[in-house]
Amino acid sequence: MEPGPAGKRTALIWISRDKHLVPEMQELCSSAGYEIIEEIGQGKREADPRYYLGPGKIEEVGELDVDNIVTVADLTPSQLFNISHKTSKKVSDRTRVILDLFQNRANSPEARMQVEIADLRYQLPVLREYIHQGKLSERPGFMAGGEYKIDYYFDMIKKRISQLKGKVEGERKRRGRKRALRRRRGAHLVSIAGYTNAGKSTLLNQIIETNREDKLTDVGGRMFTTISTTTRKMKGSRGCLVSDTVGFIRDLPPWLLEGFMSTLEEIFEADIVLLVLDASEDQELLKRKLKDSLSILLKGGTEGEIIIVPNKIDSMDNDIDELRELILDSVPDGFEGRIGPIVPISALEGLGIQDIIEIVNSTLPPLVEIEFEIPYENNIESLIIDLRQHVNDITEEFRDGEIHIKCSMEDRWAGHFKKKVESRGGEARILDP
Ligand SMILES: Nc1nc2c(ncn2[C@@H]2O[C@H](COP(=O)(O)OP(=O)(O)OP(=O)(O)O)[C@@H](O)[C@H]2O)c(=O)[nH]1
Ligand SMILES: [Mg+2]
Structure with a gap:
């Protein structure tokens, strides 16, 4: 079960500028345990600098019988403060919801540390704003003890962040050494990359060697089921180790991405990258996700061969040839030479799995x-x-x-x-x- 927010009843709000973010936010909310019972959109091109929605509209939202107000876009710290002050409800923006989600899923010590760093970095400017505003309104008893205590508190948070960063860095180095050792022992490293919910873990479970005691990697119809790296032996393939990785998502704030980039090193340093796409998604979305994924791979300095793996062909509208064409058309210039064969699969139904294993084998030295x-x-x-x-x-x-x-x-x-x-x-x- 997902822990989720304390009270789950949620109003999702947006302005017309951000309407395209609504479907993804609905998914993020449901994955993080928020139950959307009201949706309120306002026809506005620009966000109100104080309340995101207009002041009248936000008052209406405050009267709804909900525990949380969630905005589809990110807010400034002062918007966060103003909305919660005006409505007396818990206010979460997109990054907060993603952080809640990561918090629920962090099941390794490294993932937990990374989430804590991200959470503290998110909280710092928000806290600063609350304290600033609290002083302006001179609420009695608020942060009693004055400046000194506040500074002390901020110092504590900063120290904690740098302590955690040191530990995470140690962990990153340890993983790097392990990778190098595996390579020296002759292993070929295969990584499964792609957007969250594309079916990476389902594919991993299909291509690894298993014996009865092995626990398979969690699969879920929710976003970010996997947020730490798992490495296992690939079946039918000499010396290949395959890793499942955290899913991509668009527009992750840079400071959040930075933490999770280190877990993506598994991908950037792999000999072969299986880039999984959800072929059952809308064509435009599929194209955009492919372009974004390739640009993340490029930015990370991926060295290995990239094999594009459109998944979920059991529930797509296109036929396979159309799908191939769509993918080839969307590969940006300069990338053609880097892309290996396209291998359509259904990880759920086990279609095309043997093809993947054969293609991986064919890239191995004779x-x-x-x-x-x-x-x-x-x-x-x-x-x-x-x-x-x-x-x-x-x-x-x-x-x-x-x-x-x-x-x-x-x-x-x-x-x-x-x-x-x-x-x-x-x-x-x-x-x-
Ligand atoms: N129809 C269909 N569904 C699939 C297929 N492969 C995976 N799924 C479903 O898609 C959902 C997401 O699958 P996961 O394997 O958890 O996806 P993931 O990429 O690991 O997701 P994150 O760990 O959240 O990044 C699950 O509900 C799977 O059952 C497929 O080939 N066909
Ligand atoms: Mg997964």
Whole structure:
């Protein structure tokens, strides 16, 4: 169950300038546990600097029987203060709702720290405004203790932010080291990227090796079901590790994005990126999300090959050829060379999953056959153990004080182990393909 806000009854408000944000905000609200029971739009091009809606309209909203007022756009701290002061209700803007959502979903220590940083950074200017306004209206008892206490409080928040940032940075480095280690051990890193709710976790669950004790990654028809990275072994594919990542969303405030960019490193540094799209969505939305996703990938310095994976083909209106054309038309100039094949799938129904596995396999370096004869002597075990981690098939035999190994491995590893074995007085022969 979602914790959500204390009281759930919500009025969603907007002005005509922001009307296009309404459908997404409805989804965000329902994912974060707000129950919209009233929707009020006002025909205005410009937001009122004090109340977002006009003062008369906001008074009407204040009389509604709701616990929360949610605006589809972001507010300034003074708008937040003024609306809640005038209506005596809890006021949340778009970023607040996204933060509530992240708070509900943060299930790893790193995600919890990142959410706390984002939350504190959101609260600082708002608190400053409340204190400023509180002093102006000289409410007795408000922040009793005066300047000193306020400064102390702000200092505490800032210290907490920098302490958390240090810890998150440590965690980021730890993840980087882990990635580097996996790579040194010969793993190929595959990342699943895309907008929230596109079906990334459903795809992950379809392409990983599972045994009965494994817990599959949570899937949900809500936004931001996954907000931390999970890495697992891919099935039917030698040495591939696949990671699920936090979903993209448009117009995330830069300071919020900054925190979550570090969890996106998994994508930027992957050998292969599976960019998942929701093909059941409206065409215009699909195109825009594709362009935005590619620009995030570019900004992050993605090095790997990008494979576009339109998902949910079981419930789309287009046929597959139209879909391909639509996607190819939307790829911005300069990106064509970076895009691998387009692989339409239905992660829910298991359609096209084998295609993904085959395409990932086809991007892997080819294998060569190699034979080793290694004299058995002290400390040879660690070399053998290392070697076994880099092979595809292997047969081993112990004969005349030597270990005879026949195996297939990638070219680069064949060269590496040939040298190692020869330096230990052994022999290595790469067989003709
Ligand atoms: N019809 C249909 N629904 C799908 C398909 N794949 C996923 N879904 C549904 O789409 C919703 C979102 O799926 P998730 O796998 O949680 O999406 P996600 O990209 O991981 O979302 P976040 O973790 O929130 O970023 C769920 O209700 C899934 O059941 C599909 O191929 N077809
Ligand atoms: Mg997910």
